[in-house]
Amino acid sequence: MERNKPALSLTRKIVLICNISALIPVWLICWLTYLSWPLLLITTLLTSLLASYLSFRLSRTLVQGIHSLETGLLNFKDGELATLLAYNGNDELGRLCQLYNQTAKQLRQEKQWLYQRELMLDKVLQSSPQAVILKNDKGFIVYSNYSARDLFNAKAALEGSQFEQLLTNTHPQLNNALTRGSDGLFTLDTEYQESQAWHLSTGKLLLNNQYHYLYVFKQLTRELSRQEVEVWKKVIRIISHELNNSLGPMSSMLHSGQLLSEKVDEPRLSRVFATISERIKHLNDFVQGYGKFAKLPTPQPAKIDWQVLLTQLQNQWCFMFDISNDVHTLADPTQVEQLLINLIKNAHESGSASEHISVTVTQNMKGTHISVNDQGKGMSEQVMANALIPFYSTKATGSGLGLALCREIVEAHHGQISLHNRQHGGLSVQLILPLSPNKQSQKSRN
Incomplete structure (x- = not known):
């Protein structure tokens, strides 16, 4: 909105006031002394000129300072804080200009600080x-x-x-x-x-x-999954602790019993002790297996040579693999190898023919994509919903550890794992390992 300009400027008002203040005493003196009209006009003209000149000279500095302050405040309004006033006289106007300059410097510093905070906040929000x-x-x-x-x-x-x-x-x-x-x-x-x-x-x-x-x-999917895994780990640690407390004395008593049975001629005792020894060994393997799951070490990332890794696994299991060009993966080689062993082993146990088991490795902006496919029986919806949970297994001799350990390894790398039934039969396990194992998988930003 345009400002209303005053009818008289400040300079004209000062000149007018000084003229009136000077002429009133002059007219009063002329009236008391009965001065003639020609002399009255000459005296009035000279007094007015002198008062105008002196008032103009005295008000010019004040008006220039006020105009400078007005320009500075208009710059404030437009957000420009770099302009400072040059007037530094030792008077009220000089002190006012000095206060203006100090305010401008402080506001400029605060603006820069707010700008840096805004940049930091935007960086945090964008990432x-x-x-x-x-x-x-x-x-x-x-x-x-x-x-x-x-x-x-x-x-x-x-x-x-x-x-x-x-x-x-x-x-x-x-x-x-x-x-x-x-x-x-x-x-x-x-x-x-x-x-x-x-x-x-x-x-x-x-x-x-x-x-x-x-x-x-x-x-919340990852957070809920993490909380679920933490609960299972706690359960596993408690169970492992209790089993270890029992297995130690049992092993000691078994050894003592075997020594005593040597003095007794009873073949059935040897079979009993052999069976007990076998079950204790099975329980020890069970506890150690779940102990690895509950105490999975932090991944130690290194560059993975997929050609070498998959070729080594082919010496143990029969399967086909395909690796796209320029795949660069930073992950823990030992954990990734264990991950693939579990998945390939499950594929063989699914009833799929060896030639129909394949591993595909590709890479895009999200990270490294690994797909392990078979043509076995697949999974029902109920089995698929619980397959990654510890202790859950559909096998008579299964421990429910394989896929749960796979999930733990993938999530330790901040990746993703998912199970899908294939259209023409079989199961496809999809894995995504991010470009950096120490960060959440994200798309590259321009």
């Missing part, structure tokens, strides 16, 4: 695994991070687009959660028919006198 979207009260998206683009499968930035338009092309389950508009849990089925648990948090805030709406999406 956050939580998807963040901010829209204004007009329905336009004013902020989003990379995770939000991944969640909504957007190829470009979401800023500037209509929020309602975004919902038309999104997943129905995600659309329902946003339409509901309240905090809560919801699930998403991915392209591989996996069920992911998500939590939506919403908020309303006032920015620049305009209401904005914040949506924060947090994936």
Whole structure:
């Protein structure tokens, strides 16, 4: 809005006041002395000229300082804080200009500090695994991070687009959660028919006198999975501890019994002790196997030579493999080898012919993709839902450790594992190992 300009400038007001202040005494003296009209006019003219000259000279510095302050404040209004005032007189105006310069320097420092904090906050939000979207009260998206683009499968930035338009092309389950508009849990089925648990948090805030709406999406699948595995590990440690406390005395008593039985001519005692010894050995192997699962060491990443690794595994198991060009994987070679041994062993035990068992290794922006395929019996929905849980096994002699250990190895590398029945029979185990084992798998950012 344009400012209303005053009828008289400050300089003219000062000149006018000085003229009136000087002429009133002159006119009073002329009236008392009965001065003639020609002399009165000459005296009035000279007094007015002298008062105007002196008032103009005295007010020029003041007016220039006020104009400088006005220009500086207009720069403040436009967000420009680099301009300082050059007036440094030792008077009230000089002190005012000095205070202005100090204020400008302080505001500039605070602006730079806020800018750095804003950059840091934006960096944190952009690299956050939580998807963040901010829209204004007009329905336009004013902020989003990379995770939000991944969640909504957007190829470009979401800023500037209509929020309602975004919902038309999104997943129905995600659309329902946003339409509901309240905090809560919801699930998403991915392209591989996996069920992911998500939590939506919403908020309303006032920015620049305009209401904005914040949506924060947090994936809980990995966290829930981690908590589940931690519970199983605790159970396993307790069971292993109790079994070890019992197996030690049992082994000692068995040895003493075998020494005593040598003095007794009874063949059946030897068979009894042999059976007990075999079962104790089985329990020891059982405890050691689950102990490895409960105390999986931290992965020690190194570059994996897939050609050498899979060729070595072919010496133990019959299968075919295919490796795409330029696959660079940083992972723990020992743990990855154990992972593949378990999966290939399961493929052979599924009833699949050896020539139908294959391992495929490819790489894209997400990381290294490993697929272990067979043409065995596959899995029912119930078995597939529980296959990765410790202790769960459909085999008569199975311990329920193989796939659970595979899952633990993959998640220790911050990767993903999923099971899928193949269209023409058999099972496909899909693995994703991220580009760096010490970070969450993310797409490369431009």
